[in-house]
Amino acid sequence: MKISDLIHPELICLDLNSTTKHAVFNEMAEYLFRAGKIHQPHAFVQEVLKREATGNTGFEGGVALPHAKCASVLSPAVMIGISREGIDYGAEDDKPTHLLLMIASPERACEAHIEILAQLSARLVDDDSVSRILACRSEQEVIDYFCRPDEAGEEAPSSRPSRGLIIGVTGCPVGIAHTYLAAEMLEKAAAEMGYEAIVETNGSIGVKNAPTPGDIARAEAIVVACDKQVDLHRFSGKKVVITGVKAAIKDAKGLIQQALASTPQQASATAKTAAQPASSAGSQLYKSLMNGVSYMIPFVVTGGLMIALSLALGGVPTASGLAIPEGSLWNQVLNVGVVGFTLMIPVLAGYIAYAIGERPALAPGFIGGWIANTGTFYGASAGCGFIGAIIAGLLVGYFIKWLTHFSWHKMLQPLVPIMIAPIAGTAFIAALFIFVIGAPVADLMAFLNHLLTNLSTGNIILIGLVMGLMQGFDMGGPFGKVxxxxxxxxxxxxxxxxxxxxxxxxxxAPLGMALAAFIGKRFNLFDEEEYENGKAAAAMGLVGISEGAIPFAARDPLSVIPANMIGSAVACVLGFVFGLNCNVAHGGPIIVLLGGFDKPLMALLAMVCGTITTAVIAIALKRLKMAKKQQILIQSQI
Structure with missing residues (x-):
């Protein structure tokens, strides 16, 4: 793939008509649509706006790189627009933006595509790049500028006497534009200062050009310009400066000078508490949660589908539930699936903690998640489920982050990440759950059981409503288990x-969220990962594994949990109204097929009504949430 494969004459506008940021997005998206590079221009623009909400893509000097990576993109492309009048894009220098490169990237961007985008970024690092492009009077001149070979006459870095090695690390949330532009700026600045440079990029195709331990050992300084989680402890004891990705684009030379002037002790302390400078506390909290969810999903899918397969093919209805004969092959499949399901909660907690407190928080995060999910530690009949895991992960992460913030004595400093912090974090979360959180949880579960007992002799609508709300709240957690x-x-x-x-x-819950993901993806309410999760959730829901909805609830609890609760309540109330009886301690359509219900068709009808209710409410809440975000973003741009 060459640069000319992404830039075409029909994707260049030498004089944009739009005068506002939102309007110019729509205008540029139309060019991409007419060229057959995207479908559903409105959906693509919404993804661009979502990216803008995480951080303005306008830079000093009059250039902006709006971009999106989504299912609306049919093939990778770059639309180049020139605004002669200039657009108020919200750049940090408060000056108008004249040059816009709108990057359309498919969800599964190939490595060649990203490499070409990196080459495009290299064309923008020159001080006069914007003025040279604005001087172009034809589409072909613009293409020639970007497709030109590297200009000769520049002294190769290897021919200059090097003053040492500078290591850079760049990464932005999407991993398309800013990551590589920042890398180019750091490499250029280092060369101008007489240094050799190795810049690691944490882009959408993974980590590239990572420095070796030998490179790190001989490096004069490290510049970490990232808006995403990276491993900082490998730089312990080095001169390090940590900032956001845009800072490297704005002043790479200043960052290198700042790193060279720092001390290893200051850098080490900074590395331990490194947050994303460009992110708000709420954004950092969301990123931490998503980090845990992303690592948990393979465990949910693998464990859930293996359990679902074993129950579907080897399950036999008994008075105590759906059982698989001991010693059978399907019993072994079930046991392996249970391992995956058992691990998913500690993994969720562990990687939430890791995203906040980095490597020292990983072990206590895992242990805290296990304790949170095991009620016997604190005298409860069931653990706290995924909600307890989120609480444990956040508490451990921030505790470790606080603990490692101290300036430890140089004799103790090497022990902090591998011994002091993990042990202290484990003791902290264990004591908190066992002696503080555990007792109220146990009391709450006892109260709920007492409440259900009292309601069981009353109105069937009321008991159905309470049971359904509890079942849908935590999807296999303490409320559902009660x-x-x-x-x-x-x-x-x-x-x-x-x-x-x-x-x-x-x-x-799992069937409703699967249906919502299948429908909502068309409206860009669910991403590709959620769509794939929906397939696994559907399979789990068919065999009565409510945990299949947990990844959706952990990602967006305010939209998903209310939808699950209301949908489950509808199904439960209908179950009482229809007079359903079931002598098998399990649920789902599989019990209908195995003859567990006395009224199979009515049971299916109750499940379908609940599923549709959950899907409709989830989609409605997500649309409302997206509309509010877009309204806030548009108002901020006016």
Missing amino acids: VFMFSVGLIAQGQTQFMGAQAAAIPV
Whole structure:
């Protein structure tokens, strides 16, 4: 792939008509649409606006790089627009933006595509690049500027006597434009100062050009210009400056000078507490949560699908639940799946903690997640589930971040990340759950069980509503387990209507979120990863594994949890209204197929109604949330 493969005459406008930021996005998207590079221009613009919400893509000097990586892109392309009048883009120098490069990247961008974008970035690092492009009077002149070979006559870096090595690390949230432009600026600045440079890029195709331990050992200084999580402890004891990716684009030479002037002790302390400078506290919290979710998903999918497969093909309905004969092949498959499911909660907590407190927080995060999910540690009948894992991960992460902030004695400093911080963090989270959080959780579960017992002799609509809301709240967590154990206990007393109602509600959360993901992706409410998660959630929902909805709830709890609760309540209430009875301690369509319900068609109807309710509410809440964000963004640009 060459630069000319991304830039075409029909994707160049020498005089844009738009005068506002939002309007120019629409105008440039139309060029991409007419060229057959994107479909649904409106959806593409919404993705560009979402990227702008994480950080303005306008730079000093009159250039901006709006971009998006989404399913609306059919093939990679760059649309170049020139505004003679200038647009108020919100650049840091408060000057108008005249040159805009709108980058359209498919969700699965190839390495060659990203490398070409890096070459395009190299064309913008010259001080006079914007003025030279603005001077072009034809589309071909613009193409010639970007497609020109590297100008001869420049002294090769290897022919100059080097003053030493500078290491850079760059990365932006999307990993397309800023990552590589910042790398180019650092390399250029280092060369001008007489230094050799190695710049690691953390882009959408992964980590490239990472320095070796030998490179780090001989480096004079390190410049970390990142808006995403990277490993900083490898630079312990070196001169380091940590900042956002835009700072490297704005003043790479100043950052290198700042790094050279720092001291190893200051750099080490800074590295331990490195946050994303360009991010707000809320943004950092969200990124930490997403880090945990991304690592948890493979465990949910692998464990859930193996359990689903074993139950579907080897399960036999019994009075105590859906069981698989001991010693059978499917029993071994079930056991392996249970391992994955057991690990998903500690993994969620561990990597949330890691995103905040880095490597020292990983072990106590895992241990804290395990304790949170194991009620026997604090006298509860069930653990706190994924909500407890999120709490544990956040508490551990911020505790370790606070602990490592201190200026430890140089004799103790090497022990902090591998011994002091992990042990202190583990003791902290264990004590907190066992002696502080645990007792209220146990009391709450006892209260809920008592509440259900009192309601069981009353109005069926009310008990169905309460049971359904609890089932949908935490998807296999303590609330759902209280309802499940309550219903199972009544089976032994011959009251199977409670299990019948709950069995109809159990699959609603995963099936509802799967349906919402399949429909909502068309409106860009769910990304590709969520769409794929929806397939796994659908399979889990069919065999009654409510945990299939956890990745959706962890990612966007304010939209997903209310939808799950209302949908589950609808199914549970209908289960009582329809008079469903189930003598198998499980739920989902698989129990219908195995003959566990006395009224199979009505059971399916209750599940379908709950599923549709969940999907509709989830989509509605996500649309409302997106509309509010877009309105705020548009108002900020006016």
